[in-house]
Amino acid sequence: MTDIQKNVEPAENKDLGNSSQRFMDKPIARDMLPIIGFAVILCLFAVLTGGKIIQPSNLKLLLSQTYMLMIASAGVFLVMTMGCLDFSQGSMLGVSSIVICYLSSYSIPLAILGGMATGAAIGAINGFFHVKRKIPSFIVTICTMFLFRGLCAYLTTNSPVYAVGDIYKYNTLPIKLTLTVVVLLIIFFAFHYTKLGYNLKAIGAGETASRFAGINVEKTKWIIYIAAGVITGFAAFINVVKVGSVTSTGGNMLETEILIALVLGGLPISGGALVRFTNIIFGVLTYKVLSTGLNMIGLTTQTQQLIEGIIFVIVVALFSDRKSLQVIK
Amino acid sequence: MDEEILRAENINKYFGINHAVNNVSISFKKGEVHGLIGENGSGKSTLMSMLAGIYPIDSGKFVLGGKELKIKNQVEANRMGVSIIVQEIGTLSGLTVAENIFLGNEDRFVKHGIKNTKAMVKEAQKLLDQYGLREISATAVIDKYDFEARKLIEIVKATYFHPEVLVVDETTTTLSQSGREELYKHMESIKNEGHTVIFISHDLSEVIKQTDRISVLRDGVLIDTVESKDVSEDDLKRLMVGRELNDRYYRTDFGTPVSQEVVLSVKNVSVPKEINNVSFELHKGEILGIGGLSECGMHELGKAVFGASYYRSGDVALADGTDVDSISTAIKHSIAYVSKDRDNESLVVNDSIRDNICLTSMDELSTKNIVLKNRLSEFAKKYADLVSVKMVDIGQFVADLSGGNKQKVALARWLGKNSDILVLDSPTRGIDVKVKADIYALMEEMKKQGKSIILISEEILELLGMCDRILVMKDGTVNGEFTRNPDLTEEDFIAKMV
Numbered sequence: 001m002t003d004i005q006k007n008v009e010p011a012e013n014k015d016l017g018n019s020s021q022r023f024m025d026k027p028i029a030r031d032m033l034p035i036i037g038f039a040v041i042l043c044l045f046a047v048l049t050g051g052k053i054i055q056p057s058n059l060k061l062l063l064s065q066t067y068m069l070m071i072a073s074a075g076v077f078l079v080m081t082m083g084c085l086d087f088s089q090g091s092m093l094g095v096s097s098i099v100i101c102y103l104s105s106y107s108i109p110l111a112i113l114g115g116m117a118t119g120a121a122i123g124a125i126n127g128f129f130h131v132k133r134k135i136p137s138f139i140v141t142i143c144t145m146f147l148f149r150g151l152c153a154y155l156t157t158n159s160p161v162y163a164v165g166d167i168y169k170y171n172t173l174p175i176k177l178t179l180t181v182v183v184l185l186i187i188f189f190a191f192h193y194t195k196l197g198y199n200l201k202a203i204g205a206g207e208t209a210s211r212f213a214g215i216n217v218e219k220t221k222w223i224i225y226i227a228a229g230v231i232t233g234f235a236a237f238i239n240v241v242k243v244g245s246v247t248s249t250g251g252n253m254l255e256t257e258i259l260i261a262l263v264l265g266g267l268p269i270s271g272g273a274l275v276r277f278t279n280i281i282f283g284v285l286t287y288k289v290l291s292t293g294l295n296m297i298g299l300t301t302q303t304q305q306l307i308e309g310i311i312f313v314i315v316v317a318l319f320s321d322r323k324s325l326q327v328i329k
Numbered sequence: 330m331d332e333e334i335l336r337a338e339n340i341n342k343y344f345g346i347n348h349a350v351n352n353v354s355i356s357f358k359k360g361e362v363h364g365l366i367g368e369n370g371s372g373k374s375t376l377m378s379m380l381a382g383i384y385p386i387d388s389g390k391f392v393l394g395g396k397e398l399k400i401k402n403q404v405e406a407n408r409m410g411v412s413i414i415v416q417e418i419g420t421l422s423g424l425t426v427a428e429n430i431f432l433g434n435e436d437r438f439v440k441h442g443i444k445n446t447k448a449m450v451k452e453a454q455k456l457l458d459q460y461g462l463r464e465i466s467a468t469a470v471i472d473k474y475d476f477e478a479r480k481l482i483e484i485v486k487a488t489y490f491h492p493e494v495l496v497v498d499e500t501t502t503t504l505s506q507s508g509r510e511e512l513y514k515h516m517e518s519i520k521n522e523g524h525t526v527i528f529i530s531h532d533l534s535e536v537i538k539q540t541d542r543i544s545v546l547r548d549g550v551l552i553d554t555v556e557s558k559d560v561s562e563d564d565l566k567r568l569m570v571g572r573e574l575n576d577r578y579y580r581t582d583f584g585t586p587v588s589q590e591v592v593l594s595v596k597n598v599s600v601p602k603e604i605n606n607v608s609f610e611l612h613k614g615e616i617l618g619i620g621g622l623s624e625c626g627m628h629e630l631g632k633a634v635f636g637a638s639y640y641r642s643g644d645v646a647l648a649d650g651t652d653v654d655s656i657s658t659a660i661k662h663s664i665a666y667v668s669k670d671r672d673n674e675s676l677v678v679n680d681s682i683r684d685n686i687c688l689t690s691m692d693e694l695s696t697k698n699i700v701l702k703n704r705l706s707e708f709a710k711k712y713a714d715l716v717s718v719k720m721v722d723i724g725q726f727v728a729d730l731s732g733g734n735k736q737k738v739a740l741a742r743w744l745g746k747n748s749d750i751l752v753l754d755s756p757t758r759g760i761d762v763k764v765k766a767d768i769y770a771l772m773e774e775m776k777k778q779g780k781s782i783i784l785i786s787e788e789i790l791e792l793l794g795m796c797d798r799i800l801v802m803k804d805g806t807v808n809g810e811f812t813r814n815p816d817l818t819e820e821d822f823i824a825k826m827v
Contacts, residue, residue: 193699202688206677212637212668213677213688213742214660244553273680273726 030170034197034266034282045293067180068238070284073258074187074233083271084137086112091148092117092122101163116233123229152247160245204271213300261287334359347731349375351549362526364536367546377496381413382406392691404433410493427453427467430486495528533562551760579794584756588613598643604630607806616782618796618803631785633756665748667756675739678728683709712741752786801825808812
């Protein structure tokens with residue numbers, strides 16, 4: 001076994017040398033595969049559910065579950081472009097939702113701002129420990145995940161925290177869709193038409209070289225961690241609008257859902273120049289169709305997780321940029 | 330003794346599109362010291378790295394004692410009787426001297442799954458004593474010793490098991506005279522045992538004296554194998570460089586005065602363990618060389634000038650008094666830096682040629698903070714073409730380019746930024762002669778435009794050929810200064826650096 005693997009190595013190295021041969025390095029493959037993947041999954045479940053999943057009522061339901069994940073993923077997308085990770089999103093969403101619920105009885109704009117500020121504060125904590133204390137981002141954010149998950153549980157020990165009753169009036173398709181599109185447009189613009197967008201990709205592709213090209217890597221990381229917090233704080237508003245209250249499990253597993261969605265969308269786990277904006281859109285849609293579809297064909301939660309896990313591993317293996325995999329920060 | 334021990338057969342190696350070793354066949358005899366010479370980047374180290382299992386061979390084979398040598402790493406090479414002392418540091422820090430010597434061969438001291446450290450240390454110390462290195466302790470962590478001592482430990486590591494073929498790759502430049510004598514002695518004894526030594530060095534007189542035969546490589550091709558007793562240094566130089574390059578390669582002007590205007594002054598700059606109190610001034614339109622051994626602190630000095638040295642003390646100031654204390658300050662004030670570490674520092678290799686060229690000029694390329702891709706593409710194309718980068722298009726990733734073309738991209742970036750002060754650290758390292766000539770021509774052109782260049786290099790000839798003034802560094806301090814002069818020789822230079 002080991003002999004065979006070793007014999008393969010030189011050939012592989014040669015391929016990396018003039019890697020135009022490697023299929024996954026072709027830009028077209030990276031651009032098209034997520035779209036094809038989405039289409040395949042959609043068709044598959046359309047068949048498996050006997051067309052139920054593409055009925056208007058189900059599509060509407062699917063869409064209503066997508067907004068929050070879409071927005072939160074957009075923030076993590078920026079973090080992951082730099083080759084960093086963020087596991088604190090779920091607990092961040094939980095804590096921000098609690099703040100929004102508290103403040104919603106005073107004023108809705110105040111509640112939104114409060115939620116975003118809470119996200120920003122948690123993002124700043126992530127940024128501080130990652131940038132200033134130089135701790136790898138996945139360790140920092142796993143720590144903050146537990147910390148704020150704990151806080152979330154503490155604040156909701158006695159009873160769920162309820163938002164003001166009439167917050168449901170914002171739970172309409174036009175409002176949520178508009179807000180989601182606005183957030184995505186802002187991210188799209190920042191990613192494609194600003195220096196910051198180019199800097200993010202460069203940092204993901206090579207942090208040291210970026211520093212030597214004059215990019216203020218530390219400052220950029222701070223900004224992005226805080227921005228991701230703000231965006232998730234905003235996603236928390238969409239969450240509260242939909243459910244009206246927060247329990248101790250508010251936002252549970254969101255970080256994993258984001259990670260799976262982005263990777264399904266073709267985002268290389270080490271970030272860098274191969275990242276595409278469309279990774280967010282197709283990733284989230286594919287994930288949602290997949291999880292809803294698995295649910296609709298009547299699989300148990302355990303089986304669903306098993307299948308999602310298998311798909312996740314396959315996609316990671318497919319989209320990893322092996323040349324820079326060792327540099328996940 | 331004319332019996333063949335090792336034969337290289339039609340060996341090829343590519344790095345990207347760079348044909349580093351081109352169909353090389355050499356026969357090595359039993360009981361000889363065989364010299365291998367050639368300019369930097371001529372493929373000698375690459376060839377030997379393939380022999381020692383450090384790089385895989387693209388095509389061709391090595392035949393050792395009649396059997397094809399099939400190895401995948403250095404430890405296997407050792408077991409087959411091939412051993413190498415590499416150019417760079419070959420010891421692992423954090424391990425003890427004994428652990429370094431027996432790296433990969435710990436099994437000898439393992440019984441029932443447990444390593445007998447005591448036996449290993451005892452054995453290592455015995456070897457060190459045999460080699461006359463009594464002052465080195467087998468139990469000490471290797472980091473305690475300086476560069477030279479570590480090289481001596483490597484010699485022990487590479488020779489204690491009496492290898493059939495020993496490769497000595499540019500080891501002597503880093504050793505003092507007594508260290509060299511020690512090495513020669515071991516080469517001699519290996520030869521007397523009927524084994525073979527392959528000796529790589531830039532010091533031609535040393536090569537002639539220490540070897541029996543010499544093979545010359547140029548641009549990856551074997552030019553000739555000659556008897557050492559029949560050749561002179563000049564013969565070898567001619568074989569190495571080839572006639573056609575001699576005329577136009579380096580600068581040919583001498584005695585042209587340099588402007589008195591100071592554009593950058595470095596005062597009492599120190600970096601712990603690297604640089605000790607270095608001061609100099611850089612003039613407008615000057616090419617200032619900084620040379621020395623690799624570990625002399627010159628590479629760190631380049632970083633310090635660019636504001637990239639974290640622990641720097643002392644001043645790096647521009648003519649208007651601006652203190653260069655960070656990379657962004659340096660770039661803002663027209664300082665450019667091309668690092669020796671091309672793949673990690675100079676370039677974002679996993680990114681496109683376009684992004685690499687544009688990264689430092691983003692502010693100039695954006696209007697009201699909006700960046701348009703078309704404009705970046707135009708800009709990148711212009712400067713990539715200016716230095717004639719061989720590429721598919723500007724969207725191609727830098728990682729796919731050869732060393733020379735990567736370096737061109739790095740230079741294109743700073744040409745685009747139109748920097749006035751350029752710090753070039755080993756700009757021609759591992760680059761073929763054609764691109765080298767291009768880079769030298771570019772430097773001359775920039776000098777004519779009134780730009781100032783600091784050229785940091787380990788290649789003495791390059792410094793002598795290109796610089797108006799050269800500082801020689803040793804152990805972190807400036808140990809000598811030369812002004813451009815046709816009579817300056819390598820010997821003058823080496824005397825100051827070692």
